[in-house]
Amino acid sequence: MRAESTFLAGYDPTAFPPVAVTVDIVVLTIRDGALHVLLVERAEHPYRGRLALPGGFVRDETLAEAARRELAEETGLRPGEAALARVHLEQLRTYGDPGRDPRMRVMSVAYLGFAPSLPDPLAGGDAASAAWRPVDDVRDLAFDHDIVLADGLERARAKLEYTPLGTAFLGPEFTIGELRAVYTAVWGEPLHPGNFHRKVLSVPGFVESTGGTTSRGGERGGPRARLYRAGDATLLHPALLRPTREEQVR
Amino acid sequence: MRAESTFLAGYDPTAFPPVAVTVDIVVLTIRDGALHVLLVERAEHPYRGRLALPGGFVRDETLAEAARRELAEETGLRPGEAALARVHLEQLRTYGDPGRDPRMRVMSVAYLGFAPSLPDPLAGGDAASAAWRPVDDVRDLAFDHDIVLADGLERARAKLEYTPLGTAFLGPEFTIGELRAVYTAVWGEPLHPGNFHRKVLSVPGFVESTGGTTSRGGERGGPRARLYRAGDATLLHPALLRPTREEQVR
DNA sequence: TGAGAAAGACTCAGTCTGAGAATAACTTGG
DNA sequence: CCAAGTTATTCTCAGACTGAGTCTTTCTCA
Numbered sequence: 001m002r003a004e005s006t007f008l009a010g011y012d013p014t015a016f017p018p019v020a021v022t023v024d025i026v027v028l029t030i031r032d033g034a035l036h037v038l039l040v041e042r043a044e045h046p047y048r049g050r051l052a053l054p055g056g057f058v059r060d061e062t063l064a065e066a067a068r069r070e071l072a073e074e075t076g077l078r079p080g081e082a083a084l085a086r087v088h089l090e091q092l093r094t095y096g097d098p099g100r101d102p103r104m105r106v107m108s109v110a111y112l113g114f115a116p117s118l119p120d121p122l123a124g125g126d127a128a129s130a131a132w133r134p135v136d137d138v139r140d141l142a143f144d145h146d147i148v149l150a151d152g153l154e155r156a157r158a159k160l161e162y163t164p165l166g167t168a169f170l171g172p173e174f175t176i177g178e179l180r181a182v183y184t185a186v187w188g189e190p191l192h193p194g195n196f197h198r199k200v201l202s203v204p205g206f207v208e209s210t211g212g213t214t215s216r217g218g219e220r221g222g223p224r225a226r227l228y229r230a231g232d233a234t235l236l237h238p239a240l241l242r243p244t245r246e247e248q249v250r
Numbered sequence: 251m252r253a254e255s256t257f258l259a260g261y262d263p264t265a266f267p268p269v270a271v272t273v274d275i276v277v278l279t280i281r282d283g284a285l286h287v288l289l290v291e292r293a294e295h296p297y298r299g300r301l302a303l304p305g306g307f308v309r310d311e312t313l314a315e316a317a318r319r320e321l322a323e324e325t326g327l328r329p330g331e332a333a334l335a336r337v338h339l340e341q342l343r344t345y346g347d348p349g350r351d352p353r354m355r356v357m358s359v360a361y362l363g364f365a366p367s368l369p370d371p372l373a374g375g376d377a378a379s380a381a382w383r384p385v386d387d388v389r390d391l392a393f394d395h396d397i398v399l400a401d402g403l404e405r406a407r408a409k410l411e412y413t414p415l416g417t418a419f420l421g422p423e424f425t426i427g428e429l430r431a432v433y434t435a436v437w438g439e440p441l442h443p444g445n446f447h448r449k450v451l452s453v454p455g456f457v458e459s460t461g462g463t464t465s466r467g468g469e470r471g472g473p474r475a476r477l478y479r480a481g482d483a484t485l486l487h488p489a490l491l492r493p494t495r496e497e498q499v500r
Numbered sequence: 501t502g503a504g505a506a507a508g509a510c511t512c513a514g515t516c517t518g519a520g521a522a523t524a525a526c527t528t529g530g
Numbered sequence: 531c532c533a534a535g536t537t538a539t540t541c542t543c544a545g546a547c548t549g550a551g552t553c554t555t556t557c558t559c560a
Contacts, residue, residue: 021346060267094344097312098312109346109357193507199548217506217557217558220557220558221506221559222504222507222558223555225506225507426539442520447538448539467536468537470528470537471526471528471536472527472536472538473524473526
């Protein structure tokens with residue numbers, strides 16, 4: 001039974017109902033100390049007028065290429081843009097249950113992105129309807145995008161523990177305080193400045209000093225801070241663990 | 251430009267080339283103290299005669315259902331089988347680059363499974379060509395399955411650090427020594443028995459005592475061991491980290 | 501010029517870790 | 531039945547790491 005259908009399918013894929021494949025992107029960035037996500041307003045049925053994650057159909061390209069192309073289109077950045085190249089993109093998960101799109105069976109391969117501060121999407125361009133929104137304000141997205149976003153946030157929070165990807169939210173040079181602000185925004189809780197500082201510098205390859213400092217102190221005072229750039233580590237060892245969440249463990 | 255194509259695609263999916271969606275499964279189990287993976291021998295072109303991960307086309311069902319159905323078919327276990335229900339299955343990653351299957355564009359949603367000891371797939375059934383193979387002996391799989399398997403193994407190793415899923419490789423009751431054997435097999439390196447024992451019992455919700463013990467000592471001697479069952483934790487806190495791999499971090 | 505903020509270095513007690521060892525309960529081969 | 535070898539489980543101990551708090555110094559702003 002199964003053997004036959006597999007056999008047939010190998011030669012006649014149309015024996016199965018058509019499936020569309022899209023990529024949807026959860027791109028995160030930090031603005032004004034708060035975590036934001038790029039959303040678009042849907043112009044067409046279904047979910048017309050509702051906010052949704054940016055995305056689109058996959059063409060003759062790899063999934064990763066499709067994700068980066070969509071990102072470029074929705075942010076309005078030219079594909080060659082340097083800022084675009086610095087966005088970290090990784091595959092998140094695939095959502096493909098029947099019925100998630102009322103039109104037909106759609107498999108959506110979701111990508112997760114970490115972006116440094118980017119300009120507002122160009123009004124008037126293809127990305128006219130795209131905008132950065134604070135993640136805390138986001139709800140009632142189209143399709144199953146609330147779940148996709150939640151999965152992306154959880155992945156992002158975990159990634160900050162074990163990888164140096166927090167630096168992907170920042171420019172090429174940054175201070176430890178700025179890096180701490182990233183962690184605070186993503187995890188949603190304050191961190192002990194002294195301990196964070198000690199920990200970051202003690203993890204081999206997390207950051208390396210540029211030798212320079214900021215040209216002036218902070219907005220509200222304080223000495224100039226030393227500047228660092230991302231190091232060559234791909235994993236943090238030891239990890240920077242989130243403040244204890246004893247309870248959530250069950 | 252993009253706006254138009256998205257618009258069209260919404261109403262005419264056939265405007266895009268056809269895509270087939272399959273699930274492929276990396277099911278792991280432990281036999282004779284070594285990590286094994288379930289593989290099938292391909293009966294048809296392409297890659298005829300080569301070993302491959304079990305998998306098949308997705309029907310009118312969720313991706314998770316497709317994965318569990320394939321697992322049942324390839325292991326030859328009846329869908330109602332209790333052992334089958336105890337297999338942990340989770341989505342691993344989607345592989346969909348053009349050209350990975352010479353016939354047409356195929357998106358493969360890979361699943362990762364942890365199975366307790368299962369019988370050999372029934373010779374003569376649909377699963378005739380399926381067999382458990384030691385992962386260390388596996389190479390030159392069909393398609394991009396070498397990569398899928400490698401990704402699955404890495405995920406499995408990481409999962410054992412942060413989740414109690416090591417218990418999914420065991421029966422309903424097990425000893426700490428058996429659990430340590432799982433870790434040793436998956437990580438491929440020996441662990442300090444005393445420290446492992448202390449650590450497992452100190453993580454809240456990892457295991458809970460059944461009150462019983464094994465009915466006899468080990469094969470080669472030693473006292474009877476206490477029996478445990480899986481606890482209610484979904485995350486291990488603190489985690490059981492792999493022995494230091496300072497170097498691999500860069 | 502004084503108050504307040506932040507960077508960065510330290511301190512300290514409690515916790516966790518790896519390595520090793522001790523004890524006791526079993527196994528098997530002889 | 532006995533000796534040798536294994537394994538479960540518990541302990542010990544020194545070194546490393548952690549969270550919380552302090553101190554000094556440098557800046558910004560009013």
